[in-house]
Amino acid sequence: MAHIGIVGAGLAGAGAAYALRDTDHDVTLLEKSRGVGGRAATRRRDDCRYDHGANYVKEGDGRTVDLLHELGDDGLVDAEEPVWTFDRDGAIEPSDREEAHKFTWTAGITQFAKRLLAETDAAVRKTTRAESVARDDAGAWTVTDTDGDEHGPFDALLLTPPAPQTADLLAATDWPGADGALAALHDAVADTEFRTIRTLVFHYDFALDVPWYAVVNTDKEHAVGWLAREECKDGHVPDGEGLLIAQMSPAWSVEHYDDPLESAAEAGADLVADLVGDDRLADPDWVDDQGWRYALPDEGLAADAEALASAREAGLFLAGDWVAGAARAHEALWNGVDAGDRIADRL
Template sequence: MAHIGIVGAGVAGAGAAYALRETAHDMTLLEKSRGVGGRAATRRRNDCRYDHGANYVKDADDRTLDLLHELGEEGLVDVEEPVWTFGVDGQIEPSNRQESHKFTWTAGITQLAKRLLAETDAEVRKTTRAASLARDDEGETWTVTDTDGDEHGPFDALLLTPPAPQTADLLAATEWVDDDGALDELHEAVAATEFRTIRTLVLHYDFAVDRPWYAAVDVDKEHDVGWVAREECKDGHVPDGESLLIVQMGPEWSTEHYDDPLEEAADAVAGRVADLVGDDRLTDPDWVDDQGWRYALPDTSLDPDADAVDPAADAGLYLAGDWVAGEGRVHRALWNGVEVGERVGDSL
């Protein structure tokens, strides 16, 4: 029986564990935060639940739809209102894109990772931030050292699922003797993957914002606001008669204002949202929240033909995530995790 280590309990890591659930292998997930799900995250405040990173799971294909139902019908929410679009002129209008189902749960999108992991016997070690990796001198197992200096392992196979910049940092802090140059090549390929920064602002109002859309997205990629969504469109998220807006600012604005104090950033964002939505009342939310996603979405993907990917896998070191799959979508991270998890299982 092998011991498999997975760094990160986001959707890709949870998907990998789910793929390995019927094997006899032990699994340990090392997660830096206090919860699971990564960017598919949910918070609770003042009787509201809100998905402040990834907003929903798209029904990209039958296997995604089937899996969501297999994980349990209870609490599954399909957002019925459409996604509209706007451009640099700020005119929100119906989209000509084909609408798809948009799934979350009454308890929030973090349920995806929670329900995947609930189907496994994996151990999840939370608040454990991986700092370095090491391949043993015999070239058989891996260990992970966290920021507190504690070691985890040994692992017969190790899967890294953090965003590419954080994975690159881990590879830079890896000891792998006799790697024949594969480590440097792998690090170079991962470090070349680019991510965009997103700052999310959460704006709550004690009145209902009545609009025919669930969300509006900037299709020109030139507006300060990249996405605004009405969380009250999700059953069980916002009390009746209230509104909660999830506002994801564009990468340029987010990078420039990433460290601005919350109240200052919220004032600026609320003004932009009021102009965009056409409602001056939105300049004055009654409470606000935020989350900075330094590595929110991949702009490029890992080169699947990178010379070091296969040698690393031969040594029991694997990579997974939306940046490996090539698209910043929840379902892409999920299925890439599942596919790499299956590959790990087949190799042991």
């Protein structure tokens, strides 16, 4: 039996653990947060549940839909209202894209990672932030967390945090005999750029009467990048109430990332009210927010093939939507599944 370490219990890490579920390998996930799912996250407040990172899971291809049903149809939700578009001037209109399924759960999108991990015997060590990595002369990997505790030894190690955080880990990696592979891998990961997004959440004692579930800014020149109605998801918002998820543009988010919630929400609510054309939206009855410093990758990993091959041969693997090159929940999942399969093949 081999021991496998996975840094991060987001969808990529959970997908890798799921791929390894039928092996006799021992799997341990190290997760910095108090919960699993990463950016596929859900919060609860005043009888509301809301997905404040990834808003839903796209069907991608048939295997994603099949997996969702295999994990259990109880509580599975498909938001049926369409996604419309708007431009820099805030003109909202129907999209010419073909509508796709938009899956989540009544208990929220964090159910995806929870249900994947429930199918495994993997151990999840929460509130454990990896700080450095080392490989010994025998080929075993250990991870040291910010409290100074060591985890391992592992026969294989998978890193799934966003590229900037993975680059920091690689910079703090001791891998004797890497012969330049570690430096090449680090440089490639560090060059993978991420967009910053601040999510603002607005609750109202009324629901909007509009024909869309969400609107997305297609020319990337509006201060609001995405606006979604959480009440379109069964079980998320009590009847007669409204809850908007506003994901602000990267430019606005960077400028206002550290603003106090009160001032950021006031500015954001004004922008949302102007976009929708409803002055009532400027005055929500409560607000929430989440800053996603590393929200969406701009591109996929462009690592040297030789460096990647050397890392895999040494038992070091990478996974995530940034490795796949697509900022989608299902892409992170399947990239993690593929990494789990590669680890199984190697061991």
